[in-house]
Amino acid sequence: MSRAISYATWVVLLACLNTTLASAEEVRSLKFLKGGKEVAQLTLAELMTKATPQQLEVFEFQNGEKRTYDVIPFNAVMDAAYGKDWRKSEDILFTCLDGYQPIVPVSEFTKHPAYLAIAVRGAKDFTVFSKIHQNTTVDLGPFYLVWKNVGDAVLMAQGPNWWPYQLTTVDLVRFADKSAKLAPPAGAKPDAKEGFALFRKTCLACHTLNGEGGQAAGVELNRPVNVTKYWKKEWLAKWIASPKSLRESTKMPDYGSESGYKLPADVQAKQIQQIIAYLESMAK
16 A cells, blocks of 8 residues: 655655665656657656655566555656646657667556656665566666556556666657557547557567567468458457467467466456457558
8 A cells, every 4th residue: 555755754765865876866867758859857856846755565576576665656747747738648658778668558547556666665775686587686776667556457467568667768659650550540449549559568579460560479460461351250359368279289378468467357358359449440
């Protein structure tokens, strides 16, 4: 359970953080861009004055345990940098120190509470022993995007894909501008647009669509014929949910299996139908 703590306490915490992270003091700020153009840069101290600091317990996918972080509500940070209109944007591009750049739909931040973690509660360093990164200790700073996943079956099933660490930059973008061949038509229905976001997260690493996406494992889904033209909808849904139930030798995993946590059945069924709606919208 998260709870707000006094600003005076955070002043003391900030002093400790600055001492502990003196060598990295120059990166304890976050840049905010819009379409690649800088609109603001806020230091940790400034962020803490614009959004109420809290403590938050999460299930940490990297070490497989519950953990408490000192955090700042992400939406409040975004309001401070952009004003409330950022919610009308489509996607957020995050840039990390190692060059990793995940793109997360803005809609995710209106559905689920997200936070900027700035320290591990009670620890001297801002790191995690990561079982999913070859059992190594990973530096998390300057900032780490975390989600309030304890007790939330949907976020637990999503896994760690949208938890970028060593975060330095936030940019409001449109994924479609970077991959126009993947974007649904302008007049696509809401389910198709939601399916587009889900497809990017769960399917694109392996499959291609219009020649863009994964190259090694999955098949092309739209050229020369869209998969919805030669698979009946009910069988396509079964295939996405549990491929081995239809083809024993397939290497395709069950839907959402990578996190180790199952989505509620109704949520999974709806998400699969939204992915199919996206594929149908892309049929030529």
